[in-house]
Amino acid sequence: MLSPEQVATAVQTIDQLSGWLENAGLSNAAIAQFKFNALAAMHPELKEVAELAKSLIGATHSLPEEGMSVTELAATLTENLTVKIKPEQVNTALAKLGYQERNDEKRIWVITEAGCEHGISLLASSKTNKWQGPQLKWYRSVIPILEEYFQQAGNSTDNVEQKNGSSPETEASNSNHSNHNSASNKANAKSKKAWTIAERLKEKGIKSNPDQIQLIQSFADDYYQAKHGTNPPKLTNRRIPVSSYPGEEAIELIDRAIDTVFNPKKK
Numbered sequence: 001m002l003s004p005e006q007v008a009t010a011v012q013t014i015d016q017l018s019g020w021l022e023n024a025g026l027s028n029a030a031i032a033q034f035k036f037n038a039l040a041a042m043h044p045e046l047k048e049v050a051e052l053a054k055s056l057i058g059a060t061h062s063l064p065e066e067g068m069s070v071t072e073l074a075a076t077l078t079e080n081l082t083v084k085i086k087p088e089q090v091n092t093a094l095a096k097l098g099y100q101e102r103n104d105e106k107r108i109w110v111i112t113e114a115g116c117e118h119g120i121s122l123l124a125s126s127k128t129n130k131w132q133g134p135q136l137k138w139y140r141s142v143i144p145i146l147e148e149y150f151q152q153a154g155n156s157t158d159n160v161e162q163k164n165g166s167s168p169e170t171e172a173s174n175s176n177h178s179n180h181n182s183a184s185n186k187a188n189a190k191s192k193k194a195w196t197i198a199e200r201l202k203e204k205g206i207k208s209n210p211d212q213i214q215l216i217q218s219f220a221d222d223y224y225q226a227k228h229g230t231n232p233p234k235l236t237n238r239r240i241p242v243s244s245y246p247g248e249e250a251i252e253l254i255d256r257a258i259d260t261v262f263n264p265k266k267k
Contacts, residue, residue, distance in 0.1 A: 014038045030122055067120055067137025077146055093149050100136060111136050118142040152198050152213050194246040200254045212261060217243050220257035
């Protein structure tokens, strides 16, 4: 049997290591699992007791799913959105959504409190070298949120490999037809039956983030309500309500809302 002093020394050492894991963003359940694994490794005679405790933790803190890496998320998003999405773009999106933060000193991603709703930080070991550290895994609940993010104007085009890549000669040729394309865009703008904020921003070549789009939509909704006495129609099957403004006058209304956010002095 172990003496109380031996157990106290082991627990003190494990608690110190656990503090580092907590700073790395691991969940309480994962840290508790580590503590009992470490205790069993240091004192094999306590293995059965540690397994009992781990079983209880697993019963009360069971994970709904294993989780996906950013590489797996990127592959899923590429398939769903039919546009190439890279893992580094997914990391950027998760950071802008407030779900993870970059620790540049340790060169790791740390999950945030908001991110814990859609993911978990686990302790991982590399199979090719001696690296060991936290790895973030994301639940499928984050996929529709990322889809919404990349569907917003500008987000899916930054650093994305276009399927029809252009050479310098092609770009020069496109430049020669810029006036014609501009006229075509204006004609398409007038013939379009309804507009969303994201569509109009894309048409104008304005990059924005989801918060800015929501703010622009709130102004546009107010302008629409003031003019028509009712709220604009909403697109169905969207996690976040998206307004669709009908009629040719929608362009003027949306542009006014865009100026309100991006050029407040012009308001």
